[in-house]
Amino acid sequence: xxxxPRGFDADEALHAAMLVFWRQGYEGASLAxxxxxxxxxxxxxYAAFGNKEQLFRKALARYDEGPASYALRxxxxxxxxxxxxxxxxxxxxxxxxxxxxxxxxxxxxxxxxGDAGEPAREILAEWRTNGRQLLETRFRRAxxxxxxxxxxxxxxxxxxxxxxxxxxxxxxxxGVSRTDLQEIADTALHHxxx
Amino acid sequence: xxxxPRGFDADEALHAAMLVFWRQGYEGASLAxxxxxxxxxxxxxYAAFGNKEQLFRKALARYDEGPASYALRxxxxxxxxxxxxxxxxxxxxxxxxxxxxxxxxxxxxxxxxGDAGEPAREILAEWRTNGRQLLETRFRRAxxxxxxxxxxxxxxxxxxxxxxxxxxxxxxxxGVSRTDLQEIADTALHHxxx
DNA sequence: CGACTTACGTACCGATCGGTACCGAATATC
DNA sequence: GATATTCGGTACCGATCGGTACGTAAGTCG
Numbered sequence: 001x002x003x004x005p006r007g008f009d010a011d012e013a014l015h016a017a018m019l020v021f022w023r024q025g026y027e028g029a030s031l032a033x034x035x036x037x038x039x040x041x042x043x044x045x046y047a048a049f050g051n052k053e054q055l056f057r058k059a060l061a062r063y064d065e066g067p068a069s070y071a072l073r074x075x076x077x078x079x080x081x082x083x084x085x086x087x088x089x090x091x092x093x094x095x096x097x098x099x100x101x102x103x104x105x106x107x108x109x110x111x112x113x114g115d116a117g118e119p120a121r122e123i124l125a126e127w128r129t130n131g132r133q134l135l136e137t138r139f140r141r142a143x144x145x146x147x148x149x150x151x152x153x154x155x156x157x158x159x160x161x162x163x164x165x166x167x168x169x170x171x172x173x174x175g176v177s178r179t180d181l182q183e184i185a186d187t188a189l190h191h192x193x194x
Numbered sequence: 195x196x197x198x199p200r201g202f203d204a205d206e207a208l209h210a211a212m213l214v215f216w217r218q219g220y221e222g223a224s225l226a227x228x229x230x231x232x233x234x235x236x237x238x239x240y241a242a243f244g245n246k247e248q249l250f251r252k253a254l255a256r257y258d259e260g261p262a263s264y265a266l267r268x269x270x271x272x273x274x275x276x277x278x279x280x281x282x283x284x285x286x287x288x289x290x291x292x293x294x295x296x297x298x299x300x301x302x303x304x305x306x307x308g309d310a311g312e313p314a315r316e317i318l319a320e321w322r323t324n325g326r327q328l329l330e331t332r333f334r335r336a337x338x339x340x341x342x343x344x345x346x347x348x349x350x351x352x353x354x355x356x357x358x359x360x361x362x363x364x365x366x367x368x369g370v371s372r373t374d375l376q377e378i379a380d381t382a383l384h385h386x387x388x
Numbered sequence: 389c390g391a392c393t394t395a396c397g398t399a400c401c402g403a404t405c406g407g408t409a410c411c412g413a414a415t416a417t418c
Numbered sequence: 419g420a421t422a423t424t425c426g427g428t429a430c431c432g433a434t435c436g437g438t439a440c441g442t443a444a445g446t447c448g
Binding site for chain 1: 216217218219221222223224227295297301302303305306307308310311319322323350353354356357358359360361362363364365367368369370374377378381382384385388
């Protein structure tokens with residue numbers, strides 16, 4: 001690499017930005033908030049990440065690799081029941097981790113927004129749909145493998161689990177405790193598969 | 195009333211403001227957006243409603259009386275099962291009403307926010323807790339009346355139903371159809387009470 | 389018709405928004 | 419050491435943010 005080397009760790013800066021978006025949402029996170037937490041100036045941020053929207057995209061990707069990685073691990077479980085259990089337990093843990101922002105970046109990052117927040121809203125709506133697709137595909141496989149009863153509606157099952165996960169995220173953002181949320185998750189899957 | 199009469203209907207204006215907050219969230223709704231939809235100038239808005247935060251409070255009260263009034267009607271049903279069914283069906287209808295904003299004002303009005311949106315965030319966190327309390331009290335009564343089995347955890351039941359309702363709100367905001375959401379609601383209550 | 393009271397419209401306030409021009413500082417190559 | 423290349427900091431951009439001062443219009447009272 002030629003030229004002056006950057007004086008900060010881009011990975012750490014991105015992590016800090018992710019936390020700010022997570023805690024304050026896309027519209028609620030100003031460039032001053034972001035760069036302040038990242039420990040860099042606006043100029044450095046624009047040079048390294050493009051603009052606010054692209055920074056958000058990268059922060060979301062980082063969220064997938066870190067806090068939301070429980071989703072990919074969940075669908076690797078051997079049975080549909082274990083998949084659903086791991087998925088909801090993972091969402092409970094991530095949305096209530098001590099010291100971190102309460103709730104889920106994919107939900108509270110941008111749910112309703114004005115014109116300025118429209119890009120983030122669309123990005124996250126797609127993110128949520130992808131999550132459902134992930135579960136639906138996995139449950140369809142479970143039906144094919146005989147793990148779930150023939151005729152089981154994989155899409156409906158996936159929608160249900162995702163809905164509970166999103167509800168958990170909202171509750172976590174409202175301050176509901178990890179213990180309560182785990183009870184909710186257990187309740188939702190008590191009569192699995194339904 | 196002495197002096198010049200106001201040239202607009204305060205009720206209609208408040209309704210229009212509620213729709214803007216609902217569609218764009220507290221932070222995403224600028225005064226220009228609000229007053230534009232209300233058909234009045236900023237001065238008239240401040241004279242009639244105080245400021246942005248108080249306008250939001252009044253819009254939320256209006257939401258309770260209108261779109262969210264299904265909640266109070268639901269808890270008047272004779273049995274806990276009917277209460278839960280009416281509550282979730284009502285939430286599905288309100289969050290997917292044609293021509294209106296998708297989702298729930300109480301959820302997407304402000305879930306994560308920066309400093310400017312902090313008041314709205316707290317107002318809505320309390321609003322959500324009140325909803326749970328409403329159901330919990332009703333379910334406790336159902337236990338006392340013998341409608342629900344003795345030893346039933348009313349709080350846990352209320353948390354579960356609220357969580358599904360919030361999840362439905364998030365899904366609606368993401369564009370999931372009314373038909374799909376009604377299926378989710380049916381799935382959640384299929385093994386009632388649990 | 390005045391006098392009084394209230395609402396409306398304009399023009400403006402300081403602060404902050406996301407984003408950029410510009411220049412000096414730091415490093416690799418020659 | 420000179421040069422090329424990149425990064426960092428300051429100072430600034432027009433636009434918009436929530437909120438207000440002030441003059442004028444539109445009514446009710448005497």
